[in-house]
Amino acid sequence: MTSVSIEKLYTYLLQEMGPSGWWPGDSKLEIILGAILVQNTNWSNVDKALTQLQLATGFDPQRILRLESSQLEQLIYSAGFYKNKALAIQAVLNWFQEHQWKYSHIVEKYGSDLRIELLKLRGIGQETADVFLVYIFDQVAFISDAYARKLFSYIDQKDYKSYQQLHAVVQMPESFTYLQAQDLHGLIDEFGKNYLKDPVRMERIAGEVKK
Known part of the structure; x- marks a missing residue:
């Protein structure tokens, strides 16, 4: 399993960046x-x-x-x-x-x-x-896209090359709501776009979100 706490990751990203408003679309x-x-x-x-x-x-x-x-x-x-x-x-x-x-x-x-x-x-x-x-279906699931794989690879010090590799080791908390799952995906992508190449921000998040 990953060393990343999904609850800690979500809380950290939300405090750092605010709600993502993701996915864009009116319907x-x-x-x-x-x-x-x-x-x-x-x-x-x-x-x-x-x-x-x-x-x-x-x-x-x-x-x-x-x-x-x-x-x-x-x-x-x-x-x-x-x-x-x-x-x-x-x-x-x-x-x-x-x-x-x-x-x-x-x-x-x-x-x-x-x-x-x-x-x-x-x-x-x-x-x-x-x-x-x-x-679409308001279910709780983790979207292990390219930004998520790069972030988790850095924190876990593992190379999650494929979607399935990361998907298999992330377990969503039972208390998580679908709204939080929606926001988490957006927050990970926004963080990735802005900070994946920032060593200071990457080191900081790695120290804050482990179990």
Whole structure:
């Protein structure tokens, strides 16, 4: 297991940086789209694609699904890998459509197997599945993305190269709420963007968040 206390890490980051307000988006559909589009790119490219989608469809899932594949690809072009991402968007929106967009019913139906079901969807890997769990289905999960792996690698003095390597050693506290899980992911990413290359800040956080 990791030497990092999730409670201490969250408390430290919250005190240092304040609430993250993450994930950006005015609706769960926008978050779903953003989580797919952000794969292998940066958020500024995603933001451009989301703006185009909103202008063309008003983020209406029916209108998005009625688009020709070529139209959808053109709208999300700025996010890169647009052909694969268009196919993923269509597959994921169709899946939610089959479940009538009833998020709580989906949780009830699949229970602890929900992550497994999400991983069956085209274009949904482990990170995106966990993002969906935390931000769409309001579940407590840890998102061991690149920033998290770099932070935990520094603190634990281990090289967490893969998503699964870190995911397997982090256990979320039973007392943690989904809102805290949402904020924790945002805080880790914001800290990573700003301080991963700052030896003083890295040494300080390592000394504060161990069990």
